[in-house]
Amino acid sequence: MPKTTASAETLRVVPLGGLGEVGRNMMYLEYHEKILIIDIGFRMPEEDMPGIDYIIPNITALKNRSKDIVGVLITHGHYDHIGAIPYIVSQLGNPPLFAGNLAKAIILRRQEDFPSNAKLRISSIVDGQKFKIGPFAIEPFRQNHNITDNFGFVIGTPVGNIVHTSDFKFDDTPVNDPPTDYERLKKIGQKKILLLMSDSTNAEEPNHSLSEQTIMDNLEDIFKNAQGRIITATFASLINRIQQIITLSEKYNRKVALEGHSMKMNVEICKQLGYIRAKRDTILKTKEVLAYPDNRIAIAGTGAQGEERAMLMRIANGDHQHIRIQKGDTVVFSSSVIPGNERSVQFVKDRLYKQGAHVFHYKMLDIHASGHANKDELTQMLDLMNPKFLLPIHGQFSMIINHAKLAQEWGMPEKNIIVAENGQVLSLKKASIAIEKETVPANYIMVDGLGVGDVGEVVLRDRQNLAKDGMFVIIVVVDRQTGTVKGSPDIISRGFIYLRESKDLLKQVRKRTVDIVNSSAGHGGPINWIYVRDNIKNKVSDFLFTKTERRPMVLPVIIEV
Structure with a gap:
């Protein structure tokens, strides 16, 4: 593939994942043959992809260009933004990575599962502490999400200032995090922002996202009234929710058992960093916790998406080594359902009800808050940044389209809003932005065990046929x-x-x-x-x-x- 370069007055923006999908977030900026990458994430396989573990971005456009890559910015520690690092970074020539403390710790811990990979070159970033990578001047700024150390970036380029919001929400009463710093965001907006690249995940949701404090209050009602054991299922990376469960367990005199390798790992990392606070005797091994009376037991684990090997599915199926559902148990699904997982989640709920559990989920009670901005917050971000151009990122195509419509209603001319797809190449100049005719490969690369990219369409079709007929x-x-x-x-x-x-x-x-x-x-x-x-x-x-x-x-x- 011939190498293409950006002219001196043009910046190229190339999304390799995260547009038209939820997950697999990765993009790069290129100026004068110098490349800055933002995030290297994966996404989970779809239901019709038997045997596939993850889907990662296609980096063909970056191969043989390792000398041009000046660095990788990591927004936060969710796997849809960092999960593909072990499979991709070595192919890029092991460029320097820049991440917040929590994301850095999660990346390094996961890298231990890949002992043959080269040692990562990763540096910590601090809110407001500026640094330079090649022709790019970087200023991280803290954003509220549902994980600590989430950063947006102001990226100064010779063409103009770019803002990447990361995943974000505006929360005046968060738990385990400072509230949104609107004054800081307003000052960033005064830097004459040329291009805003903004999270679109909740662009179809009206009004304002829920505050974590609302979730805390509703979870407390459950803890206050539950007579038996409380079993909560959420994402292993939803650190704020895990802290809420620990805090409420201590308040209502319950001991906490953690279930799920990834959840235990994340809690251990967060405790070391001081991001999760718990008394010495609150978190115990599952066997020890189960020795307490039912009204003093809380179990936190994975499986709110109906994942086959996660804690909640194993409990529902009677396959868990230590835990069986008993009448009087309260089970809390503290996450929304990712599209495509509806049937699996319904199966788990039905099994739990049949076994006598009380089940709470986000449609019955506000016990999960999205970490993404709703329409009102997206409009507010436009107010604060006042950008010349907008590139909606992070979301299904319908979400990106609705974000674009929202920007038009806000007052941005349609020609200044770019609705792009993975693999398209955008040319950004001081006075214009456009999609070039050129494209780069952005198809799915599938990970199956130790195999990366060796399962193609033919193999997948064979697996689908075997599963079907x-x-x-x-x-x-x-x-x-x-x-x-x-x-x-x-x-x-x-x-x-x-x-x-x-x-x-x-x-x-x-x-x-x-x-x-x-x-x-x-x-x-x-x-x-x-x-x-x-x-x-x-x-x-x-x-x-x-x-x-x-x-x-x-x-x-x-x-x-």
Whole structure:
């Protein structure tokens, strides 16, 4: 791929992920062949991606350009912004990373799971402490979210000042964080902001997002009234919520058990940094906590999205090593449902209800506050920054479109608002912004175990077919000399039909297989076994479809004797 560069008066903005989707956030700025990357995140697989662990950005456009990359800015410690670092940074030449203390600690702890990777070059950033990377002058500014050490950035460039908001909300009464500093934001807006790149995740939500204090008050009502055990499920990275659970447990004389590797790891890191406060005897091992009376037990863990291996799913299925649901338990889902997870979450809720639990979720009571700005806050951000141009980022396409409409209602000319997609290249000048004809690769790169990018569309389609219609293996023994079938073909079926109840169908398949082989190979002379296998596969597949209206993966195995 030919290397393209930015001219002296033009800055290129290239999103590689996070536009038209929730997660996989990564973009880069390029000025005069110097590249600044912002975030390197992953997203979780969709339901029709069996076996896939994560989806990460495509960095083809940055390969062989490691000498041009001056650094990576990390906004905060959520995995949709840092999760792909172990898979990508080494391919970029291990550039310097700049992150807040909590994000830095989470990145370094996770890097321990990848011992073959090179040691990261990562520096801490401090609110308001300016620094320079190549031609870019960086000023971090604190933003409220649902994790500590979340930073937006003022990025000074020779073309003009750019503001990247990070994920954000405006909260006057947060928990475990200082309130939004509007005066500071107003001063930033006085720097003549050329381009605002602003979070769009809640651009379809009216009014103002809920304050964490509202959530605290409602959670306290649950703790005050619960007679039995309290089991809470949330994101492992939702540090503020975990602190609320610990604080309320101490107030109402409950001991806390943490469940889930990622949650335990995050709490340990936050305690070391002083971001989570707990008395010495509050957090105990699960076995120790379960020895207390029910009204003194609180359990915090993962699984609010119905994840298969998370704490709450294992408890609901009766698979957890120590915890079983009992009548009188109170279960709290303290997170909203990510689109695509609705069925899994409903399954877990139903299982919990059947076992006698009292279940609370965000649709019944305000026990989860989004960490993202609603419409009123997005408009307020425009007021504070007063930018010339807007690039809505971080969200599904509908969210980005609604953010763009909001900016038009605010008074920004339509030509100054860029609705972009991953892989498009934006040219920013002092007086204009435009989408270039050129694009860069931005398709999904899938992580499956130790494999990165080796599962492509063909492999994924095979997995989807196996999950949908199963597998049908036909084993045929053929005489090498004559090309005729010896004996009756063996058939193995998995996920398609139950063999004992389909004897007539199997008999027809065996007869057709013998006929196909004999007509294809039993004529003397050289035999093209690849042709024979393809013939069996195609004709048996068509036959099975006519009989069942399902199309399993047909795998012919020919043994020559």
